[in-house]
Amino acid sequence: MQPIHSYSPARRSAANAPAVVDKAMDAQFRAQAGQMGLDPDDRWVGGYVGVEWQGVRHLIEAYAGNVDGAALLEFGCNYAASSIVAATLGASVTAIDVDPGAIALARLNCARYGVADRVDLRHLPDTRRLPFADASFDIILCISVLEYVAPDHLPAVLAEIDRVLKPGGLIIVSGTASRLAPREVHSGRWLVNYWPRAIDRWLLRREPMQRGVNPLPILRAFRRYTNVDLEDRGQSWCRARTAMGQSSAKLRLARALASLTRPFGLSIGMAGSSFSATWRKPA
Ligand SMILES: C[S@@+](CC[C@H](N)C(=O)[O-])C[C@H]1O[C@@H](n2cnc3c(N)ncnc32)[C@H](O)[C@@H]1O
Structure with missing residues (x-):
């Protein structure tokens, strides 16, 4: 595996966009989605992987660079859209969720995209205790999930995320609804x-x-870590958002806001209605 570069210049991924390659599994996915009362053509169901290819992919590339062979945990994977993107980029993915229905659909989703062998899906009814050894993962993704964790579970969940991340590993939190908004x-x-x-x-x-979710307990939980967005003054954050197509006016506003919040230890991306931050665990 290549080293994980937490703030190296983003490289364009050599990987092609994920494509549905298994028609039989696609039919099963669509049928299962229908049984769950979901529209398989909805962008957050059948189109979810395409959405995350334009979203989470850029976060992974901007913060981690080459993830070929990296052990990546997706915490709260839903239908595994981000996991499929990470697997397409070459990561060896473990994806967990408390919802058995989501995991069942995620299994079919991985199969239709042909990445089932690279995504280990697990239904875990309680994520306050994770069934993984200490220091198992190079990268942990928490995308739009921490606001769904029961508030009284959050401290234990964050402690587990800390336990299973390798020294020098990255936690990427993004798209998380903020209670301060x-x-x-x-x-x-x-x-x-x-x-x-x-x-x-x-x-x-x-x-x-x-x-x-209140971002402050999350900041406290990772206070020993390096906040990559503070360290590189938002460069990786801006690179990812530029690649996602965010307008330069919005980026300028985010940078201006960050220059005001930085002295208080708040990095770019912490002040909006949903927040994001990336941390690196001490080596
Ligand atoms: C919006 S979805 C996540 C989206 C996905 N991570 C992505 O990249 O698009 C939120 C997911 O969090 C899961 N979830 C809720 N509470 C959780 C918990 N305590 N531990 C793990 N997952 C949880 C839900 O079942 C749901 O599938």
């Missing part, structure tokens, strides 16, 4: 992030509404 990004509700969950149950008499 006035508008909750998934539901579009204003101010819901600012009132306690207990109000939902006791005052409104309903199931707790979706909230973002």
